[in-house]
Every structure is written in C-alpha cells, then in structure tokens.
Amino acid sequence: MIADKILNFIDGEYVATDKWYENRNPINNKVIGMVAEAGEKEVDAAVKAAKAALKGPWGSMSLQKRIELLEALVVEINNRFDDFLEAECADTGKPKSMASHVDIPRGAANFKVFADMVKNVPTEFFEMTTPDGGKAINYGYRRPVGVVGVICPWNLPLLLMTWKVGPALACGNTVVVKPSEDTPRTAALLGEVMNKVGIPKGVYNVVNGFGANSAGAFLTAHPDVDALTFTGETRTGEVIMKAAANGSRPVSLEMGGKNAAIVFADCDFDKAIEGTLRSVFLNCGQVCLGTERVYVERPIFDKFVAALKAGAEGMKIGVPDDPAANFGPLVSKKHQEKVLSYYKVAVEEGATVVTGGGVPQMPGELADGCWVQPTIWTGLPETARVIKEEIFGPCCHIAPFDTEEEVLEKANDNKYGLACAIWTQDVSRAHRVAQKMEVGISWVNSWFLRDLRTPFGGSKQSGIGREGGVHSLEFYTDLKNVCIKL
Numbered sequence: 396m397i398a399d400k401i402l403n404f405i406d407g408e409y410v411a412t413d414k415w416y417e418n419r420n421p422i423n424n425k426v427i428g429m430v431a432e433a434g435e436k437e438v439d440a441a442v443k444a445a446k447a448a449l450k451g452p453w454g455s456m457s458l459q460k461r462i463e464l465l466e467a468l469v470v471e472i473n474n475r476f477d478d479f480l481e482a483e484c485a486d487t488g489k490p491k492s493m494a495s496h497v498d499i500p501r502g503a504a505n506f507k508v509f510a511d512m513v514k515n516v517p518t519e520f521f522e523m524t525t526p527d528g529g530k531a532i533n534y535g536y537r538r539p540v541g542v543v544g545v546i547c548p549w550n551l552p553l554l555l556m557t558w559k560v561g562p563a564l565a566c567g568n569t570v571v572v573k574p575s576e577d578t579p580r581t582a583a584l585l586g587e588v589m590n591k592v593g594i595p596k597g598v599y600n601v602v603n604g605f606g607a608n609s610a611g612a613f614l615t616a617h618p619d620v621d622a623l624t625f626t627g628e629t630r631t632g633e634v635i636m637k638a639a640a641n642g643s644r645p646v647s648l649e650m651g652g653k654n655a656a657i658v659f660a661d662c663d664f665d666k667a668i669e670g671t672l673r674s675v676f677l678n679c680g681q682v683c684l685g686t687e688r689v690y691v692e693r694p695i696f697d698k699f700v701a702a703l704k705a706g707a708e709g710m711k712i713g714v715p716d717d718p719a720a721n722f723g724p725l726v727s728k729k730h731q732e733k734v735l736s737y738y739k740v741a742v743e744e745g746a747t748v749v750t751g752g753g754v755p756q757m758p759g760e761l762a763d764g765c766w767v768q769p770t771i772w773t774g775l776p777e778t779a780r781v782i783k784e785e786i787f788g789p790c791c792h793i794a795p796f797d798t799e800e801e802v803l804e805k806a807n808d809n810k811y812g813l814a815c816a817i818w819t820q821d822v823s824r825a826h827r828v829a830q831k832m833e834v835g836i837s838w839v840n841s842w843f844l845r846d847l848r849t850p851f852g853g854s855k856q857s858g859i860g861r862e863g864g865v866h867s868l869e870f871y872t873d874l875k876n877v878c879i880k881l
C-alpha cells in the first residue's frame with residue numbers, strides 16, 4: 396500500500412502541517428501523494444526532541460542495549476522489506492529487481508555494520524614516563540557529538556540516509572533527517588520501524604521539505620544541531636558548509652562526481668564491458684560513483700564502442716514491477732530536463748551520438764514519465780561540457796588513449812575526484828594507476844563493490860571527510876583523552 400500522505404516524524408509521532416506539496420511517480424509523472432512540509436516550527440520541535448532524547452533513556456542506555464536495538468532494526472527492516480521496496484520504487488521509479496538487491500538490503504546492512512563496529516573497535520591507550528620519573532597513562536574515549544542533521548539526496552534514498560543514520564545512532568547520537576523533497580517515503584517509513592523496535596522517542600526524527608527557505612535551510616541553521624552530514628551536489632554542500640560555520644560545527648560532505656573508467660587493451664574484455672555497462676547505466680545513471688567518461692586504449696577502442704553500444708541498446712527499459720527491466724526513469728521532470736539539456740549540448744558541441752540521445756517511446760500514460768535513452772557519445776575534445784560537468788544521467792563519452800601518462804592526465808583533469816574504475820590484467824599497472832588517480836575510491840576490475848569497513852568519500856570537490864568503518868566513528872563521536880598521573 397502506497398501512502399497518499401507523507402508526514403514528518405517528530406519525537407516518535409507522525410506530524411502533519413498546513414503546507415503540502417506533491418509527491419510524483421517518475422514512471423508517469425502522476426501525483427501519488429502529498430507531503431507535509433516542515434516549517435521552522437516543526438524543524439525546531441524535531442531538534443528539541445533530538446536534544447531532549449540525548450538526556451533521556453537513549454543517552455543513559457548501555458552500549459549493549461543500543462547494539463541490541465540496532466540489531467532489532469535490521470530484523471524489522473527485513474520484515475518490512477516489501478513495504479520499503481514499494482515505497483522506494485514509488486518515489487524513484489527504479490526497477491524492483493535493482494532496489495531489492497541494492498537499496499533495501501543496504502538499508503539494513505548500514506545498521507548492522509556499525510552495530511558491529513562500535514562493539515569491536517577499541518580506543519587508544521598510551522603509557523608515558525613523567526618528568527619526576529613516574530608514570531602516567533592516557534586513554535581515549537568516545538562520546539556522541541549530539542544532535543546530527545542528516546541531509547539526503549534522491550538517488551539511493553534509503554541507502555544513503557541509513558549510511559549516515561546507522562553510524563550516528565550506533566555512536567549514541569540522535570538525528571534529524573531531511574530527505575530529498577523528491578523521495579520522502581522510506582525515511583518516513585523508517586519511523587514506524589524505529590517505534591516498533593523500541594528506539595526511544597526523539598532519537599530519529601524526519602522533517603520534509605526543500606532546501607533554501609525550507610526544512611533544509613532551517614535545519615542547517617538551527618543552533619542546537621551539533622554536526623551536519625550531507626550527500627548531494629557540490630554547490631549545495633558549499634552552502635551547507637557556510638551554514639555550519641555558524642557555531643563552528645563539523646561537517647561531512649559527500650558530493651558530486653565526474654568519474655572515469657580507464658580500459659586498457661589487456662583487460663578481460665567481456666568483464667570490462669559488463670562492468671562499464673553497470674557503472675554507466677545502473678539506476679539510470681543516477682549514482683554518484685557512476686562513470687560518465689570512458690577512456691579506452693586505442694587497439695580495442697572500436698571493438699569497445701561497438702560492444703558498449705550493443706549493451707546500451709539491449710537495456711530493458713521498464714516500470715519497477717517488470718521483472719525483466721533493468722533501466723527505469725530519471726527521478727523527476729526537472730532532472731529529465733537537465734539531462735536532456737546535456738544531450739542537446741553534446742550534439743551542439745559536435746559529438747557523434749553512438750546511441751540514444753533522446754527520449755524513448757513509451758506506451759500510454761508512461762509517455763508522460765521521466766524517461767531518457769541510454770546514451771553514448773564519441774568524438775569530443777576534452778574541453779567539452781559533457782566531459783567536464785556532472786550530468787547524473789545514463790550517458791558517457793568514450794575517448795581513445797595511447798599511453799598510461801596520457802590517460803592519467805586526462806582522467807585527473809577534473810574538479811571532481813570521487814571514484815574511478817580501472818580495467819586491466821597487469822597487476823603493477825593496476826596499483827600504479829589506482830594510486831595516481833586523484834579520487835577517494837579506485838576500483839580495479841570492478842565497480843561499486845562495497846566493503847562497508849573501508850573509507851568512503853571524495854577528493855577535490857567531491858567531498859570533505861570520509862565515512863565508513865572507523866572513519867564514521869571519527870565523525871559521529873567526540874574523541875576525548877584522559878591523562879592520569881599514577
């Protein structure tokens with residue numbers, strides 16, 4: 396059952412407001428619900444509830460009990476798996492075949508991994524000699540940072556929200572989440588799960604709305620929010636960083652990308668094609684780690700372009716319930732307009748359109764949806780806008796290269812530095828290139844293979860800070876030292 400009213404979740408209660416906005420289904424752009432937009436009053440109530448919860452049962456709860464609650468959350472998310480799947484696919488239009496393997500399982504795993512982490516990771520201890528010939532010991536201990544504001548994007552809504560809420564709660568914080576205005580459903584549903592397993596009131600709060608002059612800006616400006624964690628566009632991250640400067644609050648920013656795939660002639664060709672098809676087209680290209688620039692060593696360039704074209708043309712476009720579909724719509728009309736404007740720019744810049752470049756013909760009411768074709772270009776100079784700017788759509792440019800130095804120069808010539816995929820069977824070259832890439836995450840002969848204990852984040856304008864594993868503990872706790880003279 397898809398809810399037709401999506402409410403805020405404040406202090407354990409669902410809260411309506413007198414301001415509503417439309418929630419649309421991207422497959423046909425039909426209104427399928429109304430979202431209660433939080434104003435300053437509701438954001439303030441959510442932050443106050445989160446602050447009070449730190450002083451209530453949550454703040455005094457033993458670590459063991461907290462871990463048990465997080466483990467219960469994992470079980471309950473899995474019990475409600477189909478509800479989360481329905482909600483996520485209604486908001487995004489993505490194929491259920493994908494969301495049931497990526498989005499929802501990771502929604503649960505993001506609680507499990509950080510419950511294990513806080514159980515198993517020790518803090519540091521140092522013994523020292525003192526000037527009088529005696530001894531002192533030092534030990535570190537971690538305290539929650541407090542109320543964490545969590546600002547989320549729309550591309551992997553549950554996955555990216557729990558990626559921050561999981562460690563925040565594991566470390567004993569409370570949160571106020573601002574989901575993307577386009578995808579509020581799974582964050583709201585998680586409130587039911589929190590209540591069901593007995594997470595105390597006020598620990599998890601959700602406020603709906605937009606960015607500027609709405610819930611996003613009210614949350615980031617609130618003086619009782621102690622830290623801000625954000626995933627989204629680089630320009631928005633900069634605005635949030637400015638807001639965080641008031642009160643010297645810490646920020647963690649996971650932002651845009653313009654990721655390269657580098658394909659050497661010695662690669663396992665079929666695996667490189669299969670991996671690049673995923674990295675360009677998964678989630679209709681709406682993955683921050685996705686490939687939008689492909690560099691292929693010249694001896695296999697023509698063969699690679701032909702095979703990627705065949706793969707793109709073999710994508711099965713369809714609605715979430717179609718079990719064969721592996722390619723859904725973009726998230727909104729606004730995003731469809733943005734991606735199509737880049738399709739136009741590519742042609743104006745002189746690209747050869749290898750495949751796609753427009754809107755697929757869809758039957759009946761689906762014709763009003765946010766569909767675009769999988770698209771491949773060749774023939775552009777490196778200065779072209781579609782090679783430099785993040786599009787966040789199912790498209791890539793493929794260029795040939797002749798030497799390792801040349802491809803490193805080109806792949807690194809971008810303001811973003813999130814991720815890359817390197818395809819080669821030469822192990823020395825794999826390490827060499829991976830380490831020279833100016834990115835936070837290099838995949839070799841794979842893509843989006845995630846071990847949640849590893850550092851995750853972007854270099855250059857793709858981010859500030861790392862989350863994942865112990866790195867999340869660094870952000871979500873205040874590490875203190877106690878020095879004791881013996």
Ligand SMILES: NC(=O)c1ccc[n+]([C@@H]2O[C@H](COP(=O)([O-])OP(=O)(O)OC[C@H]3O[C@@H](n4cnc5c(N)ncnc54)[C@H](O)[C@@H]3O)[C@@H](O)[C@H]2O)c1
Pocket residue numbers: 546547548549550555573574575576604605606607610611612615626627628629631632634635649650651652682683785787813853857858
């Ligand atoms: N690096 C990563 O891990 C990662 C992961 C996913 C997406 N992304 C990036 O996210 C972008 C797509 O997501 P998006 O379009 O939702 O991003 P966005 O920046 O437009 O919005 C993200 C969130 O910020 C909120 N927001 C906007 N303006 C705000 C303001 N002034 N104050 C407070 N909040 C504000 C939005 O309402 C939304 O909830 C892409 O650039 C993509 O690369 C990065």
Ligand SMILES: O=C/C=C/C=C(\O)C(=O)O
Pocket residue numbers: 550551555558681682683684845851
């Ligand atoms: O769209 C961006 C994907 C980000 C993925 C993660 O943050 C993750 O896998 O933890």
